[in-house]
Amino acid sequence: xxxxxxxxxxxxxxxxxxxxxxxxxxxxxxxxxxxxxxxxxxxxxxxxxxxxxxxxxxxxxxxxxxxxxxxxxxxxxxxxxxxxxxxxxxxxxxxxxxxxxxxxxxxxxxxxxxxxxxxxxxxxxxxxxxxxxxxxxxxxxxxxxxxxxxxxxxxxxxxxxxxxxxxxxxxxxxxxxxxxxxxxxxxxxxxxxxxxxxxxxxxxxxxxxxxxxxxxxxxxxxxxxxxxxxxxxxxxxxxxxxxxxxxxxxxxxxxxxxxxxxxxxxxxxxxxxxxxxxxxxxxxxxxxxxxxxxxxxxxxxxxxxxxxxxxxxxxxxxxxxxxxxxxxxxxxxxxxxxxxxxxxxxxxxxxxxxxxxxxxxxxxxxxxxxxxxxxxxxxxxxxxxxxxxxxxxxxxxxxxxxxxxxxxxxxxxxxxxxxxxxxxxxxxxxxxxxxxxxxxxxxxxxxxxxxxxxxxxxxxxxxxxxxxxxxxxxxxxxxxxxxxxxxxxxxxxxxxxxxxxxxxxxxxxxxxxxxxxxxxxxxxxxxxxxxxxxxxxxxxxxxxxxxxxxxxxxxxxxxxxxxxxxxxxxxxxxxxxxxxxxxxxxxxxxxxxxxxxxxxxxxxxxxxxxxxxxxxxxxxxxxxxxxxxxxxxxxxxxxxxxxxxxxxxxxxxxxxxxxxxxxxxxxxxxxxxxxxxxxxxxxxxxxxxxxxxxxxxxx
Amino acid sequence: xxxxxxxxxxxxxxxxxxxxxxxxxxxxxxxxxxxxxxxxxxxxxxxxxxxxxxxxxxxxxxxxxxxxxxxxxxxxxxxxxxxxxxxxxxxxxxxxxxxxxxxxxxxxxxxxxxxxxxxxxxxxxxxxxxxxxxxxxxxxxxxxxxxxxxxxxxxxxxxxxxxx
Numbered sequence: 001x002x003x004x005x006x007x008x009x010x011x012x013x014x015x016x017x018x019x020x021x022x023x024x025x026x027x028x029x030x031x032x033x034x035x036x037x038x039x040x041x042x043x044x045x046x047x048x049x050x051x052x053x054x055x056x057x058x059x060x061x062x063x064x065x066x067x068x069x070x071x072x073x074x075x076x077x078x079x080x081x082x083x084x085x086x087x088x089x090x091x092x093x094x095x096x097x098x099x100x101x102x103x104x105x106x107x108x109x110x111x112x113x114x115x116x117x118x119x120x121x122x123x124x125x126x127x128x129x130x131x132x133x134x135x136x137x138x139x140x141x142x143x144x145x146x147x148x149x150x151x152x153x154x155x156x157x158x159x160x161x162x163x164x165x166x167x168x169x170x171x172x173x174x175x176x177x178x179x180x181x182x183x184x185x186x187x188x189x190x191x192x193x194x195x196x197x198x199x200x201x202x203x204x205x206x207x208x209x210x211x212x213x214x215x216x217x218x219x220x221x222x223x224x225x226x227x228x229x230x231x232x233x234x235x236x237x238x239x240x241x242x243x244x245x246x247x248x249x250x251x252x253x254x255x256x257x258x259x260x261x262x263x264x265x266x267x268x269x270x271x272x273x274x275x276x277x278x279x280x281x282x283x284x285x286x287x288x289x290x291x292x293x294x295x296x297x298x299x300x301x302x303x304x305x306x307x308x309x310x311x312x313x314x315x316x317x318x319x320x321x322x323x324x325x326x327x328x329x330x331x332x333x334x335x336x337x338x339x340x341x342x343x344x345x346x347x348x349x350x351x352x353x354x355x356x357x358x359x360x361x362x363x364x365x366x367x368x369x370x371x372x373x374x375x376x377x378x379x380x381x382x383x384x385x386x387x388x389x390x391x392x393x394x395x396x397x398x399x400x401x402x403x404x405x406x407x408x409x410x411x412x413x414x415x416x417x418x419x420x421x422x423x424x425x426x427x428x429x430x431x432x433x434x435x436x437x438x439x440x441x442x443x444x445x446x447x448x449x450x451x452x453x454x455x456x457x458x459x460x461x462x463x464x465x466x467x468x469x470x471x472x473x474x475x476x477x478x479x480x481x482x483x484x485x486x487x488x489x490x491x492x493x494x495x496x497x498x499x500x501x502x503x504x505x506x507x508x509x510x511x512x513x514x515x516x517x518x519x520x521x522x523x524x525x526x527x528x529x530x531x532x533x534x535x536x537x538x539x540x541x542x543x544x545x546x547x548x549x550x551x552x553x554x555x556x557x558x559x560x561x562x563x564x565x566x567x568x569x570x571x572x573x574x575x576x577x578x579x580x581x582x583x584x585x586x587x588x589x590x591x592x593x594x595x596x597x598x599x600x601x602x603x604x605x606x607x608x609x610x611x612x613x614x615x616x617x618x619x620x621x622x623x624x625x626x627x628x629x630x631x632x633x634x635x636x637x638x639x640x641x642x643x644x645x646x647x648x649x650x651x652x653x654x655x656x657x658x659x660x661x662x663x664x665x666x667x668x669x670x671x672x673x674x675x676x677x678x679x680x681x682x683x684x685x686x687x688x689x690x691x692x693x694x695x696x697x698x699x
Numbered sequence: 700x701x702x703x704x705x706x707x708x709x710x711x712x713x714x715x716x717x718x719x720x721x722x723x724x725x726x727x728x729x730x731x732x733x734x735x736x737x738x739x740x741x742x743x744x745x746x747x748x749x750x751x752x753x754x755x756x757x758x759x760x761x762x763x764x765x766x767x768x769x770x771x772x773x774x775x776x777x778x779x780x781x782x783x784x785x786x787x788x789x790x791x792x793x794x795x796x797x798x799x800x801x802x803x804x805x806x807x808x809x810x811x812x813x814x815x816x817x818x819x820x821x822x823x824x825x826x827x828x829x830x831x832x833x834x835x836x837x838x839x840x841x842x843x844x845x846x847x848x849x850x851x852x853x854x855x856x857x858x859x860x861x862x863x
Contacts, residue, residue, distance in 0.1 A: 337769060581753065626755040668754065668764060669804045671773040676756040681764055681771045689752040689766045 006196050007107060010055050012322065013251065014100050017044045018093060019387070022394045025089050029397075032081035042071040048096070050249030054200040057109040060099045066121040067092055073125055088120045090394070156231045157182020157261055160215045166233075169212050170261070173235035179260065180212070181240045185247055186229040186255040195224040197252050202232075204246040209236025228254075233261060325420060328381055335370070335377050336570060336664040340683055342370045343661065347685030371662065374570055382417040385463055385472070388427040389414055392434060396459060399438045406456040407442055409434070413463035418470050422544055422564055426472070429537045429548075433474040433560045434459060436534075441478035441558055451555065453477065465566070469588065474560040481552040483509040493518065510552055514538045545679065547696060549646060563646075571665060573682075575658035575690070576641065579628035582690040584663050584682055589695040591642040591649065593657065598636045610640070610651055617642060620698055621653045625677060630655055645699045652698070665692065721821040725843065727850060728795065729812040731783055735853040736817065736843055737795065743805055744796035745813055748788055765794065765807060772796060774807035780857060781838055787811070799855050806858050817850065819843040824852065 024041045031037065049064035067089070073079045095114045102110040162170075170180050185201050187194050198221045205211060211218070213233040216226050234243060240258045248256040342363075349363050389411060396409040418426075442448075442457035449455060460475040483506045490496045490512045501509070512518065516535040541548045545565050552558035565571075565588070573584040574593075594612065601608050601619065608619040619640065623630030640651040663682040668675055679694035725736030726745075744767070751763040751774050760779035764771050774794060778786050786792070791812040798805050823844045827837075840854035 340769065628753070628755070666771040668771060669773050669806075671775075671803065671806055672754055672757055672761060672764070675754050678754060678756075681752070683766050683769060683771070687766050688750060689764050689771055691752065691754060691764075 006055070006200065007103070009196060010051055011100065011104055013051060014048060014096075017048050018097055018100065019390050020044050021093055022090075023390060025086060025093070026393050026397065028081055029083070029086045035075070038071060038074050038081075042068060042075060045071060046249070047251040050251055051200075052099075053246070054204050054250055057099065057103065059111075059113055060096065060109050063092060063095060063099075063114055063118060066118050070121055070124055079124065082124075085124050088117065088124065090398070091117050092121070156184045156215075156229070157233055157259075160213065160231060160233070162213065166213045170233065170235070173210070173212060176235075178209070178235040178237055179240075181209075181234050181236065181243060181258050182261045183232045183234055183240075183243060183247060183256065183258040184229055185232070185253060186257075188252045188254040189228060194226070195222055197250055198222070198224075198226070198230060200250045201247045201253065204250060205232060205234055205243055208238050208243050208246055209234045323380075328377070328420075332377055332381070335374050339370050339374065339570065339662055339664055340685075342366055343685035344687070345685070374662070378419070378566075378570075381420050383420050383423050384415045384417050385423055385426075386414040388423050389430065389461060389463075392431070392461065395431065396434065396438060399435065403438060405438070405442055405444060407438060407459060408456050409459045409461065411461045416463040416465060416470055416472075418564060418566070422546075425540065425544060426562065426564070429540060429562070430461070430472065430474065432534075432537055433562075434461070437474060437476035437478065437558070437560075441476040441480075443479050447479075466563075470564045470566060472562045472564070474562075475557065477557040480554040480556055480558050481510050481513070481550070482554055486510060486512055489518065490515075507551075510550055513550065514548070542696075547645070571663060573661055573663045573692070574641065575661050575684075576622075576639075576652075576654040577656040577658060578622045578626060578654050579630045581626070581628055582658065582684065582688070583622070583626075584661070584690055584692045585641060585643065585652070585695065586692070587660065589643045589645065591644050594640045594642060594651070595637055596640055596651075598638065612642065612651075615649070617649050617651050619651045619653055622693075623653075623655070625698065643695045643699070645696050648699045650699050652693075663690075663692070723819050723821060723824070725817050725819060725850065725852065726795075727814040727817055728793075728810040729814055730778055730781070730810060733783075734814065734850065735839075736819075736850040737797075737853050737855070739816065741797050741799050741855055742795055743798045746794050746796065746807075748792040748794060748809070762809065767796065767805070767807075770805070772805050772807050774809060775858060777808045777810060777857070797855065797858060799858065808858060817843070817845045819845060819850075 021041060021044050024037050024044070028034065028037050028041065045064050045068040049061055049068055052058075052060035052064060070079070070085070070089075074081060092114075095112070095117055098112065099109045102108060173180055183205065185198070187197055202211065202214075202218065202221070211232050211234050214221065215231045220226060221230055236243060240260065244256045244258045247253065247258075345363055345366065349360060392411065393409050396407060399405075400407045437459050438457075442459070443451070443453075445455050448457065458477045460473070462471075462473045462475070464471055487496075487501050487504075487509050490509070491498050491501055495512060495515055495518065496504070514534050514537075518534065538548050541562055541564070546563055548560065548562045550558060550560050572587040574587055574590055576583055576585060594610075596610055600610050602611060603609070604616065604618075608621075609616050610619060611617075621630075639654050639657055641654060642649060642651050644650075661684075665680045666682060668678065668681055672678075677694050677697050678691045679697075680692045681689050682692060684690050724739040726739055726742055727734055727736050746765075746767065749765055751765055753763040754761065754773075760776045762774045762776050764773050766772075776786050778784065786809050789811070793810055793813050794807040795810055795813070796805050796807050824841045825844075826841045827839055838854050838857040839851045841852040843850045843852055
């Protein structure tokens with residue numbers, strides 16, 4: 001058994017801690033006196049130290065250790081939170097992130113000792129509050145803690161029934177000049193991977209000494225065959241508090257108690273062997289008289305973090321398990337198959353009126369079950385975007401310093417949920433847009449003052465759900481986009497000719513930003529603008545079946561809007577017939593369905609339009625666009641599906657409506673990547689393939 | 700040392716090389732009047748001709764997509780791609796499902812007939828040199844001698860799409 005199997009858990013937890021640290025330290029910058037935040041930070045640093053230690057990442061452990069020390073001092077009031085301290089702490093987090101990234105890539109933490117940071121951390125401790133508080137700080141929590149249950153009640157090691165060989169081993173260890181301790185480790189009740197925690201404890205303890213006896217046996221502990229606690233007998237050269245602290249440093253360990261083994265009380269399985277063992281006892285007791293009080297003191301020394309830990313852990317600890325995304329994908333595929341099979345049943349049952357009503361009833365039942373199943377699986381895949389956006393406040397803070405502009409980020413709707421794959425992919429693009437806003441959007445303080453704006457620029461990140469879509473907006477109150485500059489640049493780059501540009505309206509010009517090879521930044525900076533950018537953002541968002549748009553008013557600010565579908569794999573659609581072919585149109589993009597007469601068609605600039613309740617809507621004849629033969633309608637009427645994309649609407653002229661159907665989206669594959677107007681395919685109940693119309697491309 | 704000297708001797712000894720020669724299997728297909736061999740390693744499946752859903756706005760040799768056990772697979776007309784007349788769909792028409800590049804996924808190609816499987820030793824295959832002066836693309840990667848017959852071996856880069 002080695003620790004590599006716990007690497008995943010380690011990385012996941014470290015990331016969670018880092019995220020929380022970033023958030024809390026930002027919080028601390030705003031409220032330097034908030035003790036809850038300080039405790040939270042201390043707890044996270046402490047857990048990370050323990051995990052890094054047990055996994056053998058010494059550099060990471062050293063760094064977190066010093067961080068923890070600083071917060072230990074803050075807790076006792078020995079030092080005060082200062083702005084420069086926040087900067088160092090952020091450097092600290094970056095260094096830890098680097099270690100974590102290294103570990104993820106190479107399973108090694110790398111060789112950077114980050115000495116300057118460690119030195120800076122130590123300077124914080126030494127410089128503030130003079131000489132006296134520092135030692136006092138490290139002692140203080142131990143003395144404050146009132147609990148002293150280290151002895152008495154939990155000395156479970158004295159209740160283990162030892163057999164002859166175990167007692168022999170213990171005696172030999174004593175003869176070899178080692179000390180024999182009992183350790184009782186209690187795991188938190190809501191701990192998810194008890195065996196893993198226990199294993200980390202065993203491993204940590206083994207580094208300090210030799211485990212002679214464990215109750216239950218080590219194999220049972222690894223198999224999770226224990227309740228909430230287990231007991232160890234350890235031979236070691238080190239004082240018992242060292243053992244306790246290494247064991248307690250493993251996260252999700254509730255309590256570790258320890259003390260010298262009392263040979264008077266142990267229950268030998270064999271009575272004869274009891275006597276010599278008892279004779280040894282006084283020697284053992286005298287050998288470690290100091291250890292007992294130390295152990296009692298050491299235990300509370302680890303304890304102060306615990307009450308805070310419990311309080312903070314409660315809301316997060318709703319029952320969750322980690323599931324490999326691949327397992328969910330395969331579950332999703334099975335649901336897709338089920339829906340295809342259900343659709344086949346539906347199509348097999350229609351057209352045969354002789355079948356009993358009971359059959360149809362069962363089909364309807366199956367239909368509702370599969371729909372519910374689909375929704376549940378989709379929900380499982382949904383995660384709040386918080387995991388992605390939580391790093392942005394920190395990023396904006398850093399940008400604010402490096403760009404020397406004052407700015408603030410306001411976020412709403414972090415709990416908006418999206419498919420996991422989408423959440424993973426939009427992070428970079430949101431970051432890009434935020435950077436754009438910070439770099440190009442917001443003006444310098446002088447310009448802002450001239451324009452009568454508040455000196456601190458505001459960037460907003462809002463997420464919310466709208467129908468079957470999730471909208472994420474990045475907004476700023478900066479300069480906005482200057483169409484003239486964009487136009488000049490586009491002409492200079494040869495993207496449009498001056499003649500083309502002359503007839504474009506403002507919005508069309510601004511949309512040029514999304515074309516490849518465009519960057520309006522006057523100078524290239526680290527933050528944004530290397531010419532690769534918005535076109536990549538747009539193509540990636542479109543690959544997720546989403547869209548991105550921008551509205552801007554010069555001098556007032558810009559708003560970037562990303563619209564993403566809630567689900568990717570299965571959608572409700574309207575099936576239509578054009579010519580002899582069947583097509584699916586996503587229900588989400590359909591406004592209404594109208595029947596119009598040929599005579600209702602008007603012409604505007606030689607384009608066919610209809611006037612629908614006061615709105616002029618252009619008509620698109622699908623048979624022409626899709627290049628197929630359509631049956632001419634004989635009664636002069638036609639069916640028009642009104643679709644919309646953002647503010648734009650159009651009427652799609654079709655031959656016939658088939659009805660609503662839940663469809664599973666399949667890709668057309670890389671071979672047919674240039675299929676215009678088609679976003680994918682689906683398999684119908686009869687096994688035939690129908691294409692899904694890309695309404696975005698049609699408009 | 701002994702092994703080393705053996706290896707050094709090998710090129711001189713013509714008979715020895717035959718022992719390590721490779722046996723390759725080719726499926727022989729018919730396109731109009733021409734026959735081609737396709738390396739069996741690249742063939743995932745052979746299915747009967749079925750309804751192909753047309754995809755609009757793609758090159759004419761891309762005939763559309765089919766449903767192959769729940770997967771949507773693009774289908775290409777080898778005839779049109781190679782500049783031959785349009786397919787005549789008959790009883791013998793088959794779709795060969797090819798998997799050349801795992802990243803690109805499977806592609807179906809329509810052939811007039813699947814005739815047989817032949818085994819060719821690697822030394823029975825001759826590479827053909829392309830006439831660089833000719834503009835016409837050549838889709839033959841080699842010629843195999845199967846007894847008295849010669850079989851043109853299809854260069855599977857034929858299924859690559861032209862980027863335009």
